[in-house]
Amino acid sequence: MGRAPRKAADRIEQLKGVNRRTLLVGAGASAGLLLAWGIWPRTYRPNLNAAPDETVVNAFLKIDNAGRIIVIVPQSEMGQGVTTLLPQILADELGADWRTVGVQSAPISPLYANTLLAKQWLASDWSRLMGGAGDWAIDQYATRRALMLTGSGTSVPMFQEAYREAGAAARVLLCQAAAARWDLPWESCDISNGIISDGGQRTLKIGEVAAEAADFDLPEILPFRQGQADRLAGRDLPRLDTPSKIDGSHNFAGDVRLPDMLFASIRQGPIGDAVLAKVNEQPAKSVTGFLKLVRNERWVAAVATNWWAANKALDLSDPVFELRGPPVSSASIDAALEGAFSGSAGQRLYSQGDLKPLFDNATILASEFTVASGLHLALEPMCATARVSDDMVEIWMPTQAPALARAAIADALDVGEGSVTLYPLHAGGSFGRKMDFEAGVQAALIAREMGRSVQLLWSRLEDVIHDRPSAPAHARMAAKLGRNGTIEGWLAKVAAPCAMTQTWDRIAHGKLPHEASRDSARTSTRLAVAGMELPYALPNWAVDHYPADTGLPLGFTRANAHLHGAFITESFIDELAHQAGIEALSFRIQMLGGNSRLARCLTTVGAMGGWQGGIEGSGQGLAVHVMNGAYAAVMVEAALDGGKLSVGRIVAAIDGGEQVNPDIARQQVESGLIYGLALAMGASVPYANSMPARAILRRMDLPRLADIGEVTVELIRSTAAPAGLGDIGAPPVAPAIANALFTVTGQRFRNLPILSRT
Incomplete structure (x- = not known):
């Protein structure tokens, strides 16, 4: 007997799953180790928020009643175009009108784990020796830790199939909903340029049946689009992020503005094991707008009503750091390489x-x-904005590893990860630098100290020293x-x-x-x-x-x-x-x-x-x-x-x-x-x-x-x-x-x- 059809959300959630037979065949002699860790793949459901007029179709797609196609993208946009590429894959399979497609950043979830980059990064002699079982172990580790990583050109290779399936699933469900209205087999319906038709005279807009579509079941075999007419894949479609970047409405980390927000600049000492020795706050008080110096064992930040005042106050306070261990120099680097x-x-x-x-x-x-x-030398220095209250921590920052960033912020503040909401922003360049997230941790600590929202922006000098x-x-x-x-x-x-x-x-x-x-x-x-x-x-x-x-x-x-x-x-x-x-x-x-x-x-x-x-x-x-x-x-x-x-x-x-x-x-x-x-x-x-x-x-x-x-x-x-x-x-x-x-x-x-x- 065949299996019962599954709901759309269940189908997409299981994209990374493995069945019992696959596991036992691939595990071989290492099965005992993996069994001890946890043999069965877990089921994860989308954790997307939806407005009253939006329908969550699956983990990668929402559709509103007006027919807007909202594609969920878990990868960090750093200028490489990923917030156009992944939506283009989904919209192509869906049959959407490109003019109706928008993008929303994904929340932290195991459904968006980049297991491909995790395997590139974490593969070892041990995992390679285990073969398929080693890959499975890394997959499970990455998924259960929600390792949403962006880098090494893995975004499209990792998620292409998932977005194709998400688009195809949505197309089938929408056709089923339209076919139910017209009382005919759903296979006779199709979607092109955002319009559902039965091949004859009857048509519906996607938004008209989006809410109904989520109640239908997917077939056991998910059909993909055939033919080349009206396809979006392979075309030079305009980038979705270009208009807002041209007219200046695109928000980067430094553009965030919150009520009653303060601004901070930071000094972190020389490279190496450096600790703060002393700082003179008295001269900083002469700067108009300066409020306070926030000290940490390894850095000091000046907080003011504007960033210029904060940075000027830091200059005047003349922080001194003690370097424990030998200093780094070009000569010492060369000697270390030669000595290796x-x-x-x-x-x-x-x-x-x-x-x-x-x-x-x-x-x-x-x-x-x-x-x-x-050096990275991205156009945008490290920057983050934080708001910390008794029961909520909110962070606005660009990051290539949001789950790990959230965990680090929660650990620094000694709160549960569930109390931290991270809003991932597009990066003004990165080249890999936003894989680290120290600015987010620092901003959160400064905001807690001040009791107000704080935006921390590193100076270009600081960005070069601590690149x-x-x-x-x-x-x-x-x-x-x-x-x-x-x-x-x-x-x-x-x-x-x-x-x-x-x-x-x-x-x-x-x-x-x-x-x-x-x-x-x-x-x-x-x-x-x-x-x-x-x-x-x-x-x-x-x-x-x-x-x-x-x-x-x-x-x-x-x-x-x-x-x-x-x-x-x-x-x-x-x-x-x-x-x-x-x-x-x-x-x-x-x-x-x-x-x-x-x-x-x-x-x-x-x-x-x-x-x-x-x-x-x-x-x-x-x-x-x-x-x-x-x-x-x-x-x-x-x-x-x-x-x-x-x-x-x-x-x-x-x-x-x-x-x-x-x-x-x-x-x-x-x-x-x-x-x-x-x-x-x-x-x-x-x-x-x-x-x-x-x-x-x-x-x-x-x-x-x-x-x-x-x-x-x-x-x-x-x-x-x-x-x-x-x-x-x-x-x-x-x-x-x-x-x-x-x-x-x-x-x-x-x-x-x-x-x-x-």
């Missing part, structure tokens, strides 16, 4: 073939590369070329701390930044060398990771370890091509094996860019990269003009699968290319005495419009599953530039930023 190679914590993480007999008594080509930490930059790295590369110019052996030894491990320790385990940096210093992990896994079919290669304690707290960033991994790998590949006397594009093609998608990217970028073979004086350079199902080839034209880097042209060919909105996909890639250019030119600072030596944006050699020439992005048509494209553009840019500069200078640039300066 002689440490005992190194581990071989990737290995294929046998390098030892190849390298013994052979001529080996070797190079060393260094990569400095890259959590990308990981620095030092690599020793060695390779053996065969007689025919092929690479017979490849060995990468990489010293680097793991920024993702540090981030997780902070946001999930509550460790202080210096504690997370110290505790991860002896842990070898693939997360630290993720970009070093080769896209080439080499017979013998290996990657060794040497963890390092640099003392510099690091954080989640765009592309994470792929930033230094691609620079090191693709720069060294170019050196080997030159040594072998083979043109750089052909050298790469011959090593791709069956990687046809990357081969097509390479040939496309060569044809579009007018590749001249990397001849002397051409100023052209190539690089490729693969990550998370996306394939990229980048060609640049670069030069040195009076000692300053000039990039006249960037051409990228990207295979990211079947994209929901090609125009947004191009925007994401272009943004990544410019981010990669910023890392090549600057976006990093030297450190001395646990402070950055410079913190003014105009002194960081960031690219300006005048520095950026023509940018061309070609999206290669593909029927593969869609990949996130927010990261893929960034890693290959710097090595392509370094390779281009070699053709005009004859010098290899093995440091990032390429023209490092103090």
Whole structure:
């Protein structure tokens, strides 16, 4: 007998569920461990609020009586377009009119857990050994903790199927409701451009039957839309967030205004284990509007009736911090990376073939590369607004991890998580910085102290000092070329701390930044060398990771370890091509094996860019990269003009699968290319005495419009599953530039930023 049809909400709630047979087959010898933790998947119901005229269809959709389609989005909008992409998927399956679609941020719920990013982040040798059971364990951990994470281009790959099912379920229910009115089979009805019809003369608007639709049952097999007429997926639809950002009505964290609200600025001391030693409040009292200094063991905040007064009062109060432990400097970071190679914590993480007999008594080509930490430098500094009363805590802030942020705020205030309401706002840029949420915790503590609503905004100086930059790295590369110019052996030894491990320790385990940096210093992990896994079919290669304690707290960033991994790998590949006397594009093609998608990217970028073979004086350079199902080839034209880097042209060919909105996909890639250019030119600072030596944006050699020439992005048509494209553009840019500069200078640039300066 078949199972009884399920309600719409139940169908969507079970999207992440597993049945008993699936669990027992996948668990194998590890079943006992998982059984002890809890074998059965739990059922979670939508916790959406609905206005009197709104109907909650499922966890991802509400429809009001006027026919407005309100799509619930759990992912943080940071400029990448996710609040258009996910609604576009749902609206396409529903058959909605795009003009009626709106967006609402999701509340914290297990239904919105990003298990894909959780598996990327938390996978270990243990979970990989367990296979499917290990994946299930991480899925359950992420779901039960409601890990709503945004990052690493996982939003569409993670939620595409859920939004398709949500849209299809709503379409079926609406057709059932309309068919009941017309007394005919629901299968004869359909929805197009927001209108339900029976294929003849009768029509209804979606809003007219939305309330009735929720009472019907879904069929056992959920039908998806067929045909291409009036489809929304694959079209360059206008972004839903653009109009409000153009007219200024879009609210970011700094735009929040509450009754009787105060403003705060903060100082947190130097980098490391720093505690507040003393502060002089008397001079601050001379500032008009200043109200109070709020002290914490590790920071002090000034509160005033306006932010300028608060920041000025902090300057005058001249807080002094005591640094416990050695100070962080560029020299100490370099020494820690160098010293890691002689440490005992190194581990071989990737290995294929046998390098030892190849390298013994052979001529080996070797190079060393260094990569400095890259700052986030988002347009919007860290900011949060808090209102704390006896029975309620409310926080307005951008965050890439809302459930973890809420838990941290509740813990800091010693209240239950149910007492904390977090309103997730769009971020004015992030690049991963909003994965941390310390500003929200600080704002809540200050608001409780003041007994009034408080908006905390970090100054740009504070944002630079206490940024959590990308990981620095030092690599020793060695390779053996065969007689025919092929690479017979490849060995990468990489010293680097793991920024993702540090981030997780902070946001999930509550460790202080210096504690997370110290505790991860002896842990070898693939997360630290993720970009070093080769896209080439080499017979013998290996990657060794040497963890390092640099003392510099690091954080989640765009592309994470792929930033230094691609620079090191693709720069060294170019050196080997030159040594072998083979043109750089052909050298790469011959090593791709069956990687046809990357081969097509390479040939496309060569044809579009007018590749001249990397001849002397051409100023052209190539690089490729693969990550998370996306394939990229980048060609640049670069030069040195009076000692300053000039990039006249960037051409990228990207295979990211079947994209929901090609125009947004191009925007994401272009943004990544410019981010990669910023890392090549600057976006990093030297450190001395646990402070950055410079913190003014105009002194960081960031690219300006005048520095950026023509940018061309070609999206290669593909029927593969869609990949996130927010990261893929960034890693290959710097090595392509370094390779281009070699053709005009004859010098290899093995440091990032390429023209490092103090």
